[in-house]
Amino acid sequence: MASIKDVAKLAGVSVATVSRVLNNKGYVGVDTREKVENAIQTLNYKPNEVARSLFKKQSKTIGLLLPSIMNPFFPELSRAVEDVAADLGYNVILCNTDGNKEKEQRYLDMLLQKYVDGIIFTTTSLDPDMLQQLQIPIVCMDRKVSTNITTVVVNNKKGAQLATQFLLDKGCKRVAHIRGPENVYTAKERLEGYLDIVKNKEWFKESYIVNGQYGMEKAIEATLELLQTNPEIDGIFAANDTTAIGAMKAAHQIGLRIPEDISIIGFDGIALSKSTIPELTTVAQPIYEIGKKAASLLVQLIDGNSIQQNLFTLDVKLIERHST
Amino acid sequence: MASIKDVAKLAGVSVATVSRVLNNKGYVGVDTREKVENAIQTLNYKPNEVARSLFKKQSKTIGLLLPSIMNPFFPELSRAVEDVAADLGYNVILCNTDGNKEKEQRYLDMLLQKYVDGIIFTTTSLDPDMLQQLQIPIVCMDRKVSTNITTVVVNNKKGAQLATQFLLDKGCKRVAHIRGPENVYTAKERLEGYLDIVKNKEWFKESYIVNGQYGMEKAIEATLELLQTNPEIDGIFAANDTTAIGAMKAAHQIGLRIPEDISIIGFDGIALSKSTIPELTTVAQPIYEIGKKAASLLVQLIDGNSIQQNLFTLDVKLIERHST
DNA sequence: TTGAAAGCGGTACCAC
DNA sequence: GTGGTACCGCTTTCAA
Numbered sequence: 293m294a295s296i297k298d299v300a301k302l303a304g305v306s307v308a309t310v311s312r313v314l315n316n317k318g319y320v321g322v323d324t325r326e327k328v329e330n331a332i333q334t335l336n337y338k339p340n341e342v343a344r345s346l347f348k349k350q351s352k353t354i355g356l357l358l359p360s361i362m363n364p365f366f367p368e369l370s371r372a373v374e375d376v377a378a379d380l381g382y383n384v385i386l387c388n389t390d391g392n393k394e395k396e397q398r399y400l401d402m403l404l405q406k407y408v409d410g411i412i413f414t415t416t417s418l419d420p421d422m423l424q425q426l427q428i429p430i431v432c433m434d435r436k437v438s439t440n441i442t443t444v445v446v447n448n449k450k451g452a453q454l455a456t457q458f459l460l461d462k463g464c465k466r467v468a469h470i471r472g473p474e475n476v477y478t479a480k481e482r483l484e485g486y487l488d489i490v491k492n493k494e495w496f497k498e499s500y501i502v503n504g505q506y507g508m509e510k511a512i513e514a515t516l517e518l519l520q521t522n523p524e525i526d527g528i529f530a531a532n533d534t535t536a537i538g539a540m541k542a543a544h545q546i547g548l549r550i551p552e553d554i555s556i557i558g559f560d561g562i563a564l565s566k567s568t569i570p571e572l573t574t575v576a577q578p579i580y581e582i583g584k585k586a587a588s589l590l591v592q593l594i595d596g597n598s599i600q601q602n603l604f605t606l607d608v609k610l611i612e613r614h615s616t
Numbered sequence: 617m618a619s620i621k622d623v624a625k626l627a628g629v630s631v632a633t634v635s636r637v638l639n640n641k642g643y644v645g646v647d648t649r650e651k652v653e654n655a656i657q658t659l660n661y662k663p664n665e666v667a668r669s670l671f672k673k674q675s676k677t678i679g680l681l682l683p684s685i686m687n688p689f690f691p692e693l694s695r696a697v698e699d700v701a702a703d704l705g706y707n708v709i710l711c712n713t714d715g716n717k718e719k720e721q722r723y724l725d726m727l728l729q730k731y732v733d734g735i736i737f738t739t740t741s742l743d744p745d746m747l748q749q750l751q752i753p754i755v756c757m758d759r760k761v762s763t764n765i766t767t768v769v770v771n772n773k774k775g776a777q778l779a780t781q782f783l784l785d786k787g788c789k790r791v792a793h794i795r796g797p798e799n800v801y802t803a804k805e806r807l808e809g810y811l812d813i814v815k816n817k818e819w820f821k822e823s824y825i826v827n828g829q830y831g832m833e834k835a836i837e838a839t840l841e842l843l844q845t846n847p848e849i850d851g852i853f854a855a856n857d858t859t860a861i862g863a864m865k866a867a868h869q870i871g872l873r874i875p876e877d878i879s880i881i882g883f884d885g886i887a888l889s890k891s892t893i894p895e896l897t898t899v900a901q902p903i904y905e906i907g908k909k910a911a912s913l914l915v916q917l918i919d920g921n922s923i924q925q926n927l928f929t930l931d932v933k934l935i936e937r938h939s940t
Numbered sequence: 941t942t943g944a945a946a947g948c949g950g951t952a953c954c955a956c
Numbered sequence: 957g958t959g960g961t962a963c964c965g966c967t968t969t970c971a972a
Contacts, residue, residue, distance in 0.1 A: 293728075295964090295965055295966085296965060296966060297965080305942075305943085306942070306943045306944075307943090307965090307966075307967090308942070308943055308944080308945095308967085308968080309941090309942060309943075310966095311966065311967055311968080312941095312942090312967095314966090314967095315967080317967090317968090318941090318942095318968090319941050319942080320941075320942085321941055321942085324941080324942080338725060338728070338729050339729065339965085339966070340670075340729060340731070340964090340965050340966070341726075341729040341730045341731075342666060342669045342670045342675065342730065342731050342964090342965080342966090343670055343948090343964070343965035343966040343967090344965080344966060344967080345666045345948095345966095346664075346666045346667055346670050346948050346949065346950090346964090346965080346966075347947080347948050347965085347966055347967050347968085348948085348966090348967075349948075351666065351730075353709070353730070356710075360695060361685065361691045361694050361695050361698070362691045362692055362695050362887070364691075364887070366691075367685045367686045367688075367690075367691050368686055370685050370710065371684060371685050371686050371712060374685070374710055374711070374712055375712070378711075378712075378723075383709045383711075383726060383727075383730065384709065384710055385677070385707045385708065385709055385710075386680075386694065386698055386708055386709075386710040387698070387702075387707075388695055388698050388699070388702075399702075401662060402665075402707060403707075404617075404662070405662050405663065405664060405665040406665045406666065406675075406677070406707065407664070407665070407666050508890075508891065537891050540893065541893060544893050563686070563688070564888060564891060566832075567832065567861050567888060567891070567892065568891065568892065568893070569864065569865060569868050569892070569893060619948090619949055619950085620949060620950060621949080621950095629958075629959085630958065630959045630960075631949090631950080631951090631959090631960095632951085632952080632958070632959055632960075632961090633957085633958060633959075634950095635950070635951060635952080636951095636952095636957095636958090638950090638951095639951080641951095641952090642952090642957085642958095643957045643958080644957070644958085645957055645958085648957075648958080663949085663950070664948090664949050664950065665950095666948085666949080666950090667948070667949035667950040667951090667964090668949080668950055668951080669950095669964095670948090670949080670950075670963095670964050670965065670966090671949085671950055671951050671952090671963080671964050672950090672951075672964085673964075
């Protein structure tokens with residue numbers, strides 16, 4: 293690969309001059325500029341980004357840490373981040389952490405050593421204080437980590453209220469909730485939203501809440517148990533779409549028709565929710581928008597712009613389909 | 617961030633010595649080594665990968681080019697690649713090309729400028745000759761691009777035969793095929809496999825083949841048309857799982873029961889295929905294995921090991937579930 | 941308007 | 957065993 297020296301030699305100028313035309317910075321005579329540009333053309337010269345990074349201490353690269361790209365929530369999010377990044381000339385390094393603290397730390401170290409310009413975290417288990425101390429822009433998504441870190445989330449509680457109320461409005465008499473993992477922020481918020489609506493109903497019982505762990509298999513088990521204990525249930529608010537699909541499978545297994553015998557609503561609005569029969573009614577997050585917003589904010593931070601606001605809460609939207 | 621000079625100063629040695637202990641290369645006295653290691657500890661020094669890259673002309677980073685991470689086939693593939701890469705100390709840069717030649721070229725240039733050590737392509741539309749000329753290890757997945765490029769694929773034709781024959785064995789009398797896009801390698805191969813089985817059957821008609829373009833919406837349309845024209849059809853081999861789900865939806869729409877009235881089999885074995893009701897019978901590709909193999913091969917190439925064989929064809933496996 | 945040269949943070953060759 | 961130093965490719969003062 294041709295280097296800046298080759299270009300300089302061919303054009304009969306110094307590397308400094310070449311650098312100037314490359315970066316459109318400083319004075320360059322018109323004819324000199326042309327000579328240099330010709331040389332660049334004929335050599336098909338592309339500046340070496342590594343050398344640039346070394347000098348500038350920035351790499352036009354950002355890191356994206358997420359639990360796993362196989363979790364159906366993250367492909368769209370990643371795509372949004374990558375789209376924005378690519379548009380602005382950044383590359384993104386993908387890191388699957390499995391929510392594992394050691395892996396997060398390891399990736400973080402690697403990224404720092406590579407001088408990435410910024411990092412987007414989803415649901416980190418790393419110490420927020422440590423994160424802030426890092427001399428590098430950081431944006432979090434999906435979960436509030438610290439009020440001092442720029443964060444993009446959705447209104448989970450409101451979404452949960454929406455979902456629960458919707459079921460009631462649709463005529464459901466007994467609405468249950470399949471919650472997500474105990475230690476997960478979004479799961480807690482959604483549970484709260486559900487409780488806001490039902491806790492004062494005379495029919496409400498603690499056993500209307502079971503734990504599906506955000507997973508399909510677990511959700512099937514949980515739903516089976518739920519419906520066995522409480523056969524009167526005619527509506528289920530599942531904490532995410534995967535859980536909802538598990539619930540649908542369980543209902544189907546015991547001969548319940550959806551939505552005739554039981555209504556099911558999910559949360560997230562992942563692509564999967566349009567693939568089921570019947571299609572799943574769900575509280576959709578603006579997934580792409582979240583990723584886009586996070587990436588835009590990160591680049592702003594990288595560019596040295598300060599951001600007035602630290603928390604961005606996007607709105608969810610109930611999409612009615614055929615499972616309710 | 618501390619640099620090698622800081623370490624050298626603190627340890628009272630030269631940078632050369634520090635470099636030696638860092639890389640475990642060359643002679644270093646035991647006590648000197650200890651002094652250096654202490655200095656590294658106290659400064660929490662981590663070598664700057666950018667500087668290393670500049671000198672070594674390699675970056676411990678690989679590029680992964682795929683159509684879109686939102687296509688449900690790719691998250692698992694990416695995960696496999698990233699797992700192997702991380703294990704071996706590499707980071708992976710994710711690039712969504714949309715199968716667009718210009719984007720592929722643009723990403724390729726960026727990656728080259730960043731001195732990535734190797735690139736994994738899926739289904740590139742770039743010129744194979746150009747690709748080989750690149751002085752960088754390359755591995756292709758999913759589609760054969762050139763016999764001179766290391767490639768990992770599955771036996772699509774055999775899988776298609778398997779699927780078609782399976783439907784026949786299950787008692788289907790008229791088996792149709794919803795093919796993928798005209799210009800896609802895997803779609804062509806799967807169509808061929810289907811034809812191998814049915815072309816000599818007396819009942820076979822050209823109109824038993826419709827195009828679903830590998831997408832759900834298109835597949836619904838195509839299936840509707842197919843079943844309208846040929847109501848006698850009692851088995852469908854869909855070119856991929858997404859198509860199969862579209863077919864299921866279409867069948868459901870016109871009141872056909874699956875599998876009682878019509879059997880449907882897919883191809884790929886993506887996670888989605890386990891989420892439907894009924895669960896989809898499919899010819900599963902060893903998706904994770906493909907990614908793993910490709911990444912391992914790439915690293916071998918990067919390490920300068922030559923690979924005897926250029927084409928690796930992995931086996932598919934029919935997974936019987938409840939749609940047949 | 942242009943060029944020489946110092947550095948960015950490492951590695952590796954060559955002396956001692 | 958250890959240190960001095962040229963060099964990787966580029967940017968940016970500082971002089972001319």
